[in-house]
Amino acid sequence: TIKPTVRVEPQSSVYTGNSVTLTCELPAYPDGWSVTWKKDGQDLQTRLRIYSLTVSDPGEYQCGGSRRGGLYTEYSDPVRISVRGDSAAQPSDVTYTQVVTKRKPKGNKRPKLRVEPQSSVYTGDTVTLRCDLLDSTGWEIFWKKNYQNLKHLDNKNPVSVTEFNPGEAEYQCTAMKGLGHSYMSDSVKITVRERPTATVKVQPADHVLMGERVTLTCEIESGDYWNYEWYKNNNLLSDAKKKGI
Secondary structure (H helix, E strand, O other): OOOOEEEEEOOOEEEOOOEEEEEEEEOOOOOOOEEEEEEOOEEEOOOOOEEEEOOOOOEEEEEEEEEOOOEEOOOOOOEEEEEEOOOOOOOEEEEEEEEEOOOOOOOOOOOEEEEEOOOEEEOOOEEEEEEEOOOOOOOEEEEEEOOEEOHHHOOOOOEEEEOOOOEEEEEEEEEEOOOOOEEEOOOEEEEEEOOOOEEEEEEOOOOOOOOOOOEEEEEEOOOOOOOOOOEEOOEEOOOOOOOEO
């Protein structure tokens, strides 16, 4: 689980009229976190903005992070801010800022997502996803499709998914180890096309007599190259010509 920390500058005890900056530090890679703040356990309706702290507004501040797809951090340990001065003095300002510490992966720890088959598939096809890491031990693996978590695939690698809907599917994997070590792969897009229907044409189309020859042609309206198999009464005809137009 990731837990941020709150850094205070210049110090945790200030006089009225001074400014103090609270920085929410998230030791996670890459960026993309949203920050929320709490004061004395109550949510503050502010993100990345200036917040006025009057002499009556000291308290304990915490921050937490969230990402798209329902990934949340713990809240940080509370930091106590006390203000010295009388109520006639000018209020102090607290600046809320977000800093995501980008740790360059040592030894290229960022995972690489591999998809087989690549590029485009048809509805009903199964796709194999593999989250590859140079250091493959001790990692938890999480999957997303179109930015939605695939909870049923947590900690499985590789995984197989079946595409049922035509369109574009975008996959990502995230590898996490311990506190603050989180690496996300680049996204991979797969084009899912509607599976074409084969049509059999008979020539001649009219009734024929016993012993006469008929020609069966399998037509598929698709620009792809196909291999053809022929069946009679649901039995494979191994000696039939594999021909299509």
